[in-house]
Amino acid sequence: MIDEATAKSKYWVEEPPIHAHPDAVALIRHSRPEFQNAESMVDLLKDIRLKAWKIKYYPCVGLWHFFKFGMMQLPIYPEIVERLRQGQRILDMGCFMGFDGRKLIMDGAPSEGITNMDLEDQWFPLSYELFQDEDSFKGEFFGGCDINDEKLFGEGSIHRHRYDMIYIGYFIHLFPPKRQRVIINNLLQMLKPVAGSMIFGNTAGTAKENGYLMKADFAPPIKNEKGEFERPDFIFHSTRTVVDLMASSVGEDEEWEFIAEKSSFDTDTSPTKAFAQHFKDAEIVEVDFCMRRK
Known part of the structure; x- marks a missing residue:
């Protein structure tokens, strides 16, 4: 795994982007009205972020990318809120501290229909420390959840065919192509096999039509076919490659709709020069996608 000094040189911005993301500030103030303005919450945000960083040196933590609500920016967001109001259930897979779920609640969705899931359960106490909503949040948190483990989604699992919607925000790019x-x-094993069920999300992407492949320096080395340790591959998907991925993942006996769109990558956190140099050839954009059963 990358050491902290190297990670910090590439993936660390000191000040939280409070003026670039008013929705995040409004969400925290919704739970914590004692913060009268954005500036008054800076010390708390820095403290929470530092605690999260000590758990995992993730770029999204060091660069404050978690401060942006990927779900809210999707055109289908009003539909998601309405379906939750109607009693459907959503799974936020790789939820981190559950920002998107709490934004759903702020926008009128009942918390009972929200399930947050992550491999790392140490994020969850930090989320309660930040939002102070342990008594009012009626949704679910499941930690220690490895999407590679069949016990999570296989026969007999409580999660099998349980969810109407599964959100994978900035999740799929964590895995080798x-x-x-x-x-x-x-993930499909946890989705209800009914019309309208869907998996949707966002990923770090590229403007290059065929995607962009590089080595992931923030992941632990793995053994290649020769038995040698090397960094795993990391892919920035294009709109075409992410649709190809979704289409190749479903059976031909079912009809699906696939949508992928690109938007500008969030650079308002002023990434470090080392970050810019590291990804200079990737032509980074954001790719939003959805696969829905017809």
Whole structure:
């Protein structure tokens, strides 16, 4: 795994982007009205972020990318809120501290229909420390959840065919390209096999039509076919490659709709020069996508 000094040189911005993301500030103030303005919450945000960083040196933590609500920016967001109001259930897979779920609640969705899930359960106490809503949040948090583990989604699991909607915000790019089709298949085992059920999300993408492949320096080395340790591959998907991934992950006996759109990558956190240099050839954009059963 990358050491902290190297990670911080590439993936660390000191000040929270409070003026670039008013929705995040409004959400925190919704739960914590004692913060009368954005500036008054800076010390708390820095403290929470530092605690999260000590758990995992993720770029999204160091660069404050978690401060942006990927779900809210999707055109289908009003539909998601309405379906939750009607009693459907959503799974936020790789939820981090559950920002998107709490934004759903602020926008009128009942918390009972929200399930947050992550491999790392140490994020959850931090989320309660930030939002102070442990007594009012009636949704679910499941930690220690490995999407590679069949016990999570296989026969007998409480999660099997349980969810109407599954959100994978900035999640799929965490896995090597050769593994991503399996990951989508595993997620499908948790999705209800009914018309309208959907998996949707966002990923770090590229403007290059065929995607962009590089080595992931923030992931632990893995053994290659020769038994040698090397960094795993990391892919920035294009709109075309992410649709190809989704289409190849479903059976031909079902009809699906696939949508992928690109938007500008969030650069308002002023990434470090090392970050810009590291990804200079990737032509980074954001890719939003959805696969829905017809």
